[in-house]
Amino acid sequence: MSNAIDISGLNCAYGENTVLKDIGFSVKSGELFIIIGPNGSGKTSLLKTISGNLKFEEGTIKIFGRHINEFSRKSLARSVALVPQNVPTDFPFTVKELVLMGRSPYLGILGLPEKEDFEIAEQSLAFTGAEHLSSRKLDQLSGGERQLVFIARAVCQQTGIILLDEPTASLDLSHQVNIMDLMEKLVEMKGLTVVMVSHDINLAAMYADTLLLLKNGNVISIGTPEDVLTFKVLEEAYGCTIIVDESPLGKVPRITPVPQKYIGGITS
Ligand code: ADP
Numbered sequence: 001m002s003n004a005i006d007i008s009g010l011n012c013a014y015g016e017n018t019v020l021k022d023i024g025f026s027v028k029s030g031e032l033f034i035i036i037g038p039n040g041s042g043k044t045s046l047l048k049t050i051s052g053n054l055k056f057e058e059g060t061i062k063i064f065g066r067h068i069n070e071f072s073r074k075s076l077a078r079s080v081a082l083v084p085q086n087v088p089t090d091f092p093f094t095v096k097e098l099v100l101m102g103r104s105p106y107l108g109i110l111g112l113p114e115k116e117d118f119e120i121a122e123q124s125l126a127f128t129g130a131e132h133l134s135s136r137k138l139d140q141l142s143g144g145e146r147q148l149v150f151i152a153r154a155v156c157q158q159t160g161i162i163l164l165d166e167p168t169a170s171l172d173l174s175h176q177v178n179i180m181d182l183m184e185k186l187v188e189m190k191g192l193t194v195v196m197v198s199h200d201i202n203l204a205a206m207y208a209d210t211l212l213l214l215k216n217g218n219v220i221s222i223g224t225p226e227d228v229l230t231f232k233v234l235e236e237a238y239g240c241t242i243i244v245d246e247s248p249l250g251k252v253p254r255i256t257p258v259p260q261k262y263i264g265g266i267t268s
Pocket of ligand 1: 014017019037038039040041042043044045046
């Protein structure tokens with residue numbers, strides 16, 4: 001299968017501060033690819049470079065084999081959709097209007113949506129299970145509902161790749177699983193490539209086809225959850241004591257960070 005994303009020799013800086021250092025990896029078409037790593041390791045910056053929202057100094061990013069610099073803004077938006085972190089919700093828009101904005105890369109010079117655009121927006125809301133929210137105002141939604149709606153906008157953009165920055169952050173357990181099940185559905189039913197950042201390593205272990213562990217702008221490890229989630233690699237990356245055993249679900253690693261008060265009990 002061809003690659004959705006190929007990155008090599010990528011360096012990216014904010015002024016003097018280099019935050020991505022000689023990064024290289026590939027994302028296969030149709031996989032669920034999850035980026036993990038400590039705070040400040042460059043995860044958000046990496047998503048921003050892939051979505052064309054952050055310029056990089058050196059290296060190459062190819063989207064479906066084509067250099068990212070060859071895309072116009074509009075054509076990149078037809079290939080890559082981004083669901084950012086902390087999405088603003090103080091717009092005076094309804095859910096339906098927001099989702100329809102996913103059609104912007106396809107609209108003509110007047111920017112007027114046509115019948116087909118309205119239909120695609122409705123289908124996207126239905127696919128994400130958010131059609132009942134269609135007439136609601138954005139600022140009246142719960143955190144979980146808001147995430148669904150922004151994912152619906154990305155689906156409405158009809159790209160081959162969807163990037164999401166911590167889509168499960170601050171959601172309760174059932175909403176976390178709901179969002180992750182939806183990620184899987186995007187891959188399996190729509191054949192999309194999903195690249196997401198997650199702080200929840202256990203959730204990532206249960207769903208990822210491939211995991212990438214970043215630290216200080218470097219790729220520390222990449223592979224299946226079993227390959228990446230070893231206690232040695234995790235302890236080095238996160239700088240705390242970690243137990244890795246098998247999840248009750250079967251061949252999936254389960255990660256338990258060990259509180260200081262238990263550490264003597266484990267080592268003695
Ligand atoms: P992560 O998503 O892993 O927490 P980020 O990509 O947000 O990491 O940040 C990586 C580094 O880049 C951090 O040191 C952060 O302080 C810095 N950084 C992020 N955004 C900016 C910005 N807009 N301007 C300057 N530095 C930034």
